Amino acid sequence: MGYTDHTQMEIVKHQYDTVIIGSGLAGLRASLEAVKVGSVVILTKLYPTRSHSTAAQGGIGAALGNEEEDDPEWHFFDTVKGSDFLGDQDAIEFMCYSAIPIVIELEHLGVPFSRTADGKIAQRRFGGHTKYFGKEPVRRACYSADRTGHAVLHALYEQALKNQVKFFEEFQVLDIVIEDGIAQGVIALEIKRGILHLFETKAIIVASGGFGKIFKVTSNAFATTGECLSILFEQGIPLEDMEFFQFHPTGLYGLGILITEGARGEGGILINGRGERFMEKYAPTLKDLAPRDVISRAILTEIKEGRGIKGKEYVYLDLTHLDPKILEKRLPEISSFCKTYLGIDPAKEPIPVVPTAHYAMGGIPTDIKGRVLRDTNGSYVAGLYAAGECACVSVHGANRLGCNSLLDTLVFGKEAGLDVAKNFKNFLRGKIPSYRIEKVKGFIEFLNSNKGAERVAPLRERLQRTLMDKASVFRTKRSLEEALEEINNLRERFRKVELKDKGTVFNQERLQAFELYHMFNLAEALVRSALVREESRGAHYREDFPYRDDQNWLKHTFIFKTPQGVEFKFKPVVITKFQPTERIF
């Protein structure tokens, strides 16, 4: 016995009409449409039900009006305002009006929503959800206790099984092959046996999720490393609005585990070290239900000014005044986290929280049909789609509203699937040229045999700390330049990385090295985009440019990787109904 590297030997070829990368909500929802016209395979680096969508707690935004009067037009307005006017209003309007049928459809597919007394889908308050265009909070978040993502993910997975969608579990995508401006196929590694697989295909839907793992403190799962965005970026496809990364205000102190905004929707409040309900000061109308960027900055400002709890780097989320039945019925999961991880009962003690890296507003630029844009002029890559967190439509602009992420995955996952189905007859089966296979093999060979003093984990740790310290909630030119220098330095050190695991079977060190290589690209795209945008908007806050500048910056950032380095182009924001105004909550 001994190690033989199977990646350099056999290659298994497959032919499916549509390849979907990622088995979260966007990928699963897309599969249900694409499978109506042809064969569909979903490649996932995990098992489908392990996808990070399962961690979504609070709900899905849809103006069903089940608990009180609501209107999709208000949802549209809230999303635009929440986005700090950077979201494209045609896409947002489409999403908010599609929200109602998409949630009804989920119910029909079997999602076990919590119910109102009269049996309708229950709804609760959430950050930035208002009625009468910002006047007062509204119950719009459709939920299944605080396990909404889990409930929807399982139901969609079940429906995908029912509809004969094929799954390849624990397959790591190594290349998404685009040649002549057309999507050709995917090269993937079967993690279990360490064998390469080729998927020559008619259409590819990238639904690979976010990349929160570039930050040290994050609510994101380990797998959210974003390599698919980077794989496209390396082929000249731009990334849009990468500087906008959302920090969720309430991560469990020390762990980053998310405590849903639903906790504040149910009446929870934030308290500083002096016992003050400080959000009254920052957002007089919505208070603890202001959008996430506003609250995250407020928390860190309180901490910076010495008003953390006992002078430490956290504040309290107080739920002790709530009816214990609410915690038990509507927030059971977070109650259980608090007990398991901190040994506290949120019914009796406040929860120590601090902002945690949560969601990438930016990503692979797409149009409303999920088609991947190759430029700011609207031209797209034939047969290539993206949906969910990896994509940027843009419906979230500079800051996403709570409950709009699940909505985005479902609405645009479905659209991508529908567009594949509609244009199916025009797509030709792709061809993966052999030089692409050799390139992938070459990179694996580099990882297998490279010698040097560097190891994957310390480099990754360093990258995550750099992004956390220098490019998170507060940024300056100086901090960003330092981050960039460090990223370049780490990338250089990566050339001397040596893997200690020489195995082929389930070699996780090799996978992590592959992920890290791509994390450098995303970190650089984020930092460079943040350097370029000399204003503060939504989640992007520059201490050296603390105001929003609509005159110069009401536009999307497109970053391109070229042989000469990175290049920027800008795309105007689509404004249809709501002109930018000062953003007060």
Place this chain on the structure above:
Amino acid sequence: MAQERRYIFHIKRFLPEISSEPFWQTYELTLSSWERVLDGLIKIQDYLDSSLGFRKSCAHGICGSCAMKINDINRLACQTLVKDLPEIIKIEPLPKLPVIKDLVVDMTPFFEKHEKILPYLINTENLPERERLQKPEDQERILEAITCILCGCCTTACPTFWINENFLGPSALLKAYRFIFDTRDTAQADRLISVVEQMGIFHCHSALNCLKACPKEINIPQHIIKLKKLAVKKALRRSLKI
């Protein structure tokens, strides 16, 4: 606040490319009182031995990736704090599933059991324009069952499964319950037949191991008993023709 302590991780390893036999390996590490077994495994993989294989994803008990046997109990590594364990922590893969590498088991047999009970909502009625109505108390009947994360702790803890790999097992039966007792599902009869005829509910002898193993604290035996009651009631009805 956090106290540090030395732990010994005693791990049952299997590297199929090196040896066809499993072996035990010991790692020493210092962990804080708030850290979890998963944190320990990550530290080993990151800094002591990168060849150690284990699954992980959400790290807060909602995805079901990191189920393993820790000090003789099936549980999630991300939900088990080291401070609640003795200094020596014994870690093995989930029992009775083929081991791929170290703590990574082949979950295929586990997922195949689910596919046998038609694990998706079936409703042949015409769809209303809006959502189907469901009373809160009806939704509550399936509330515990829908919290299942398919981690496999229960089925691999079940003595019936240990001696009979064809037994559907607690997890698949719980999934069957989730649909049979969902007021929106119209395939109750087919599903009941599937859990009776395919080494299902009547092969459960209430050993209650699943109850102890479930990291989501689902009372699985109670759900299986309700399935048994319903099956008996329907069978009686059929034989008495009422």
